[in-house]
Every structure is written in C-alpha cells, then in structure tokens.
Amino acid sequence: MRINHKAAQIMAMIRSGRMINIGGRPVLAPKPRKSATDRSRAYSIQLALAFVAIYIIWGSTYLAIRYAVETIPPLVTAGIRHSIAGTILLAWAWARGFRPTRAHWLSGLVVGALFFLIGHGTLHWAEQYVGSGLAALLLATEPMFILVLAWSMGQQKISRLSALGLGLGVLGVATLTGVELTVKGSSLLALMAVLVGSLAWSAGVVISPKLKLPSDALGRTALPTICGAVMLLAAAALTGEFHATHWAGISSKSILGLAYLIVFGSVVAFTAYTWLLQRCPPALVATHTYANPVVAVFLGWLLASEPLTMRVVLASVAILGAIILIRRGEQTAVQSASVPVSAPARSVEKCA
Numbered sequence: 001m002r003i004n005h006k007a008a009q010i011m012a013m014i015r016s017g018r019m020i021n022i023g024g025r026p027v028l029a030p031k032p033r034k035s036a037t038d039r040s041r042a043y044s045i046q047l048a049l050a051f052v053a054i055y056i057i058w059g060s061t062y063l064a065i066r067y068a069v070e071t072i073p074p075l076v077t078a079g080i081r082h083s084i085a086g087t088i089l090l091a092w093a094w095a096r097g098f099r100p101t102r103a104h105w106l107s108g109l110v111v112g113a114l115f116f117l118i119g120h121g122t123l124h125w126a127e128q129y130v131g132s133g134l135a136a137l138l139l140a141t142e143p144m145f146i147l148v149l150a151w152s153m154g155q156q157k158i159s160r161l162s163a164l165g166l167g168l169g170v171l172g173v174a175t176l177t178g179v180e181l182t183v184k185g186s187s188l189l190a191l192m193a194v195l196v197g198s199l200a201w202s203a204g205v206v207i208s209p210k211l212k213l214p215s216d217a218l219g220r221t222a223l224p225t226i227c228g229a230v231m232l233l234a235a236a237a238l239t240g241e242f243h244a245t246h247w248a249g250i251s252s253k254s255i256l257g258l259a260y261l262i263v264f265g266s267v268v269a270f271t272a273y274t275w276l277l278q279r280c281p282p283a284l285v286a287t288h289t290y291a292n293p294v295v296a297v298f299l300g301w302l303l304a305s306e307p308l309t310m311r312v313v314l315a316s317v318a319i320l321g322a323i324i325l326i327r328r329g330e331q332t333a334v335q336s337a338s339v340p341v342s343a344p345a346r347s348v349e350k351c352a
Contacts, residue, residue, distance in 0.1 A: 047279070053264075053272035054288040059295025061265040062132035063304060063350040065124055068209045069317035071250045073241035074124035077258060079232035082116055085266030086225030093218035100214060100223055107211035108223030114204030116228025118233065123352065129190035131306040136296030137176060138194040139352065140289065140319050143326045152236075153206065162329030165322040172318030175311055177230035217274045265352065285327030286327070290320055292352075 006300055068077045100108075127135055144166055150156035158166075177191045214220045276285045297316060300306035 001195070004135075038192075047276075049257075050276050052278065053269045053334040055070065055291040056295055057264050057272075058288060058352065059136070059244045060299055061261055061269075062127070062136045062296040063299045064265060065129045065259040065352060066132045066300075066304065067253045068261060069124055069128050069254070070257075071246070071254040072258065073245055074128060074222065075121055075232050075236035075239065076241050076245055077254075077261075078116065078120050078124045079229050079236050080231035081258060081261045081266065082120070082225050082232060082260050086222050086229050088267055089218050089222035089270070090226060091218055093222050096216070096218065098214065098216045100219060103212040104214050104219070104223055105227070107208075107213045108227040110211060111204050111208055111213065111224040112227030112229075113208075113231060114200045115224055116201035117231040119204070120228070120352075121232055121235065122193040122200070126190040126193040126197070129187040131196060131300050132304065133293075133297035133300035133306050133312065134176060134191070135188065135194050136293040136352070137316055137319055138173065138191060139198050139201075139313070140293045140323060141173060141195065142198050142202050142205075143198050143323050146205050147326055147330070149202055149206045154253075155206065155332070159329040159332050161332060162326045165325030165329060168318050168325060169322030171316045173324060175315040175318060189195040217277075221270060242284040264338075272290045288323040289323055317327055 049121040065077070069080075072080075105300065123135060123139065130138075147156065147158060147162055151158050173195070177188065214223065273285065273288075293316065297306075297308065297312065
C-alpha cells in the first residue's frame with residue numbers, strides 16, 4: 001500500500017511539473033530563475049514607484065491636510081496623524097531590534113518640538129485660511145532658512161550661487177505675501193505662520209546632527225514623530241480643541257484626508273524615501289523638493305479650485321529657481337573647500 005501511495009505521489013508531481021521524467025527516473029524539476037532582464041525590469045518598476053511616492057504623495061499631502069482640517073481641528077488632526085504614524089514606525093523599528101535610550105528620547109523631544117509641534121502645527125492651522133498650493137510654495141523656503149541658519153552657526157559657507165538663490169527666494173516669497181492678498185480665503189497671519197513653521201523645521205535640520213538621535217533610520221524618525229504627537233495633543237487640549245471638536249460632524253472627506261496622511265503621507269512615502277536613500281545618490285532623492293510644490297499647486301487648482309494666478313506662477317518659478325541655485329551653490333562650496341563643510345540641509349528632508 002505504501003509503495004502504491006508513493007508511486008501515486010510521484011505521478012502527481014510529474015503531472016504538475018514539479019518533477020520530470022529523465023531516462024525513466026523521476027527528478028525534481030529546478031525552479032526557473034528570473035533572467036537578468038526580468039530582474040532589471042522589476043527593479044526599474046520599484047524605483048519608479050518609489051519616486052512616484054516621494055514626488056506625488058508628499059506633494060499631495062498639502063491638499064489632504066486642507067481636507068482634514070475642514071471639520072477636524074488642526075492640532076487634533078496633526079496629533080492623531082503623527083501619534084498613529086509614529087507608533088507604526090516605532091513598532092516596525094522595534095521589531096527590527098531597535099531599542100531607544102534616554103538620550104534618544106531627549107533628542108526626540110527637541111526635534112519633535114521643532115518639526116512637528118511648531119513645523120506641522122502651524123501648517124495644519126494655517127491651511128484653514130491658506131490654499132494648499134500657497135502653503136507648499138512657502139514651505140519650499142526651507143532650504144533658504146537652512147542655509148542662513150547653518151551659515152550663522154559656522155557650519156556652512158554661502159557661495160555666490162547660493163546668495164543669488166536667497167535673493168530670488170526672497171523675491172518669490174514677497175510676490176506671494178507682499179502688496180495685497182488677492183487670493184480668496186488667505187490671511188497674512190496664516191502665511192506668516194507657514195513661514196514660521198518652515199523656519200522651525202529648518203532649525204531642527206541644522207541642530208539635529210548635534211543631537212544624540214538614533215542611527216537607525218526608522219527609529220530616528222519614529223521618536224521625534226511620537227514626541228511631537230504628544231506635544232501636539234497636549235497643545236490641542238490646552239487650546240480647547242478637543243472640547244470644541246464636533247465628533248459627530250466630522251465629514252467623510254476629513255476622515256479620508258486624515259487616513260491618507262497617516263498611511264500614505266507618513267508610512268508609505270517615508271518607507272519609499274528610506275529605500276531610495278539606500279540605492280540612489282542623495283542629491284537625486286532630494287529632487288522631490290522641486291516636485292512637491294508643483295504637485296501641490298497643480299492638485300489644489302485641479303481638485304480644490306484654488307486660483308492659479310500669474311502671481312502664483314511667477315512666485316513658483318522664483319522659489320523653485322532659488323532651491324536649484326542654493327543646492328548647486330552648496331555643492332560648489334563643498335567641492336571648493338579644503339576641509340569638507342557639513343551640509344545639514346541634506347541630512348533631513350521635509351515632508352508635509
């Protein structure tokens with residue numbers, strides 16, 4: 001009986017293709033290996049999807065924030081978003097063996113306050129009054145603030161190209177905020193709040209190399225995110241946002257916007273970003289800073305009927321041109337220096 005059962009098993013494996021009959025003897029068939037072309041094609045697809053994530057998803061988070069804060073108070077929105085995203089990232093890092101120290105948590109508090117309490121807190125608040133495209137353009141001033149702060153701390157030199165970029169950037173910001181606010185629903189206070197948030201994030205970028213943050217990429221992001229989330233939720237409680245929240249009146253659009261920010265804006269896009277940094281030059285990955293404001297302005301115009309005036313177009317060109325000049329100026333300064341100059345601007349990238 002056992003012999004017959006064994007023979008039946010062998011015949012079944014031959015019929016399924018898992019075994020082949022060679023010279024009357026059944027032999028296990030080797031699994032077909034993917035060709036180099038197939039592997040190259042799969043890798044190219046992975047690269048393309050990862051760049052789509054940091055270009056499109058991070059660019060679209062500004063519009064998702066606008067939808068979320070329509071019926072959810074801004075600090076509550078940011079607090080919930082970062083508490084869930086930070087917990088997911090920390091659990092992932094913990095599963096990989098990461099164990100934070102007391103010094104890591106203290107550093108996370110400092111960076112979390114600058115990045116998320118001030119940086120994202122002001123952004124979420126301002127998007128109640130400022131269009132998502134305008135907010136993205138103003139946040140694109142981050143490389144300018146980083147350059148000035150790093151220069152003031154003796155960490156970086158300002159080349160001629162960078163100085164030209166700073167001037168062009170100031171012109172772009174003045175185009176958006178100066179003279180009169182012709183964009184419906186905007187307020188000067190909200191525009192200034194976005195710039196304050198950009199300045200705070202830039203300060204976090206500059207001082208983060210001096211802090212004892214984890215070397216693990218996931219842990220390095222998870223701890224400031226969680227610390228910032230706790231501070232955001234505390235600020236929401238102190239300002240009465242929880243009491244003022246009409247939970248039953250939260251729209252499906254706001255819920256979907258918040259869910260998008262958590263899943264795609266924080267987890268998916270960050271995973272793609274860290275994956276790209278391991279496989280591509282940092283300068284290539286950093287090109288998302290050029291694409292994000294363009295994507296945000298376009299989506300705001302297409303999906304939220306945000307006005308796309310000539311002033312916005314000219315300011316966009318000026319600010320994006322400033323970013324390009326500053327980055328090229330940084331490369332020139334580093335290459336011409338006899339001792340490499342630290343470039344904190346490349347250590348952390350901004351996402352909304």
